[in-house]
Amino acid sequence: MSQLNIENVTLTFGGVNALSDVSLSVPKHEIVSIIGPNGAGKTSLLNCISGFYHPTRGSIRFGDHELSRAAPNVVTRFGIARAFQNLELFRGLTVVENLLLARHTHIKYSLLSGAIFYGKASRIEAENRAYVERIIDFMELQAFRRAPVGTLSYGVQKRVEVARALTLEPQLLLLDEPMAGMNVEEKEDMVRFILDIREEQGVTVVLIEHDLGVVMDISDRVYVLDFGQRIAGGTPAEVSADPRVIEAYTGVGADQPKTKPAPAGQVAT
Numbered sequence: 370m371s372q373l374n375i376e377n378v379t380l381t382f383g384g385v386n387a388l389s390d391v392s393l394s395v396p397k398h399e400i401v402s403i404i405g406p407n408g409a410g411k412t413s414l415l416n417c418i419s420g421f422y423h424p425t426r427g428s429i430r431f432g433d434h435e436l437s438r439a440a441p442n443v444v445t446r447f448g449i450a451r452a453f454q455n456l457e458l459f460r461g462l463t464v465v466e467n468l469l470l471a472r473h474t475h476i477k478y479s480l481l482s483g484a485i486f487y488g489k490a491s492r493i494e495a496e497n498r499a500y501v502e503r504i505i506d507f508m509e510l511q512a513f514r515r516a517p518v519g520t521l522s523y524g525v526q527k528r529v530e531v532a533r534a535l536t537l538e539p540q541l542l543l544l545d546e547p548m549a550g551m552n553v554e555e556k557e558d559m560v561r562f563i564l565d566i567r568e569e570q571g572v573t574v575v576l577i578e579h580d581l582g583v584v585m586d587i588s589d590r591v592y593v594l595d596f597g598q599r600i601a602g603g604t605p606a607e608v609s610a611d612p613r614v615i616e617a618y619t620g621v622g623a624d625q626p627k628t629k630p631a632p633a634g635q636v637a638t
């Protein structure tokens with residue numbers, strides 16, 4: 370059954386359609402990738418799901434919740450967290466401090482009740498710390514827990530960014546280019562973490578990624594955007610064989626002689 374249903378979403382900036390009538394669905398516990406050339410509308414779609422943009426038309430349903438007019442904090446409360454392409458971390462704070470700060474958005478007691486029921490507040494704080502420690506173990510960040518984030522390598526910072534999103538206990542995790550700028554080893558690690566997030570945490574994953582080798586390896590389903598329109602969707606095998614996808618990436622129709630290689634392995638876009 371689909372957990373996320375996007376129906377006929379259009380997003381217009383001035384005269385430009387960043388998204389035109391895009392429909393797609395994301396079943397629970399699947400890894401679903403959204404790919405497409407630069408400017409295709411991938412981040413705009415993620416912004417619509419996470420409440421940063423509100424579509425001009427169309428609907429985005431997550432379970433029983435309509436997201437198309439929801440604010441980002443409401444979307445998070447519904448169970449959707451996002452790891453950002455440009456890291457949303459406080460560089461001067463340690464890994465533990467960053468994760469605790471994110472986790473605090475989940476605290477379910479108000480400042481006043483926290484003051485009155487001190488015991489309850491401190492129990493919740495202990496639970497928050499324990500949860501953060503579990504995520505640190507899961508993302509294998511123990512060695513960096515007391516390091517200020519700004520001193521860590523870019524690859525480790527990307528891992529902290531994913532950990533930050535996981536501290537919100539999402540049912541659906543949105544990953545915007547989690548492997549950008551990583552070396553081969555760091556990418557392999559991130560692939561393993563994404564698979565484990567689905568398997569061990571039971572979280573659905575929506576992934577934007579330019580490395581088509583990775584996308585085709587780990588996705589259950591792939592959707593392709595081009596100029597704001599959905600041009601293909603299906604299993605990795607179906608999508609890689611689709612002439613419209615080959616044309617979008619190479620600029621050449623499948624029946625015409627190719628001057629550029631077909632999308633296989635890593636494609637820099």
Ligand SMILES: Nc1ncnc2c1ncn2[C@@H]1O[C@H](COP(=O)(O)OP(=O)(O)OP(=O)(O)O)[C@@H](O)[C@H]1O
Pocket residue numbers: 382385386387405406407408409410411412413414
């Ligand atoms: N806030 C905005 N104001 C105006 N135009 C925007 C805005 N955000 C996105 N766009 C436009 O919408 C289109 C889609 O952009 P978007 O960033 O979603 O593409 P993308 O597929 O994520 O690209 P990339 O792979 O380069 O990140 C582009 O033409 C972009 O210029």
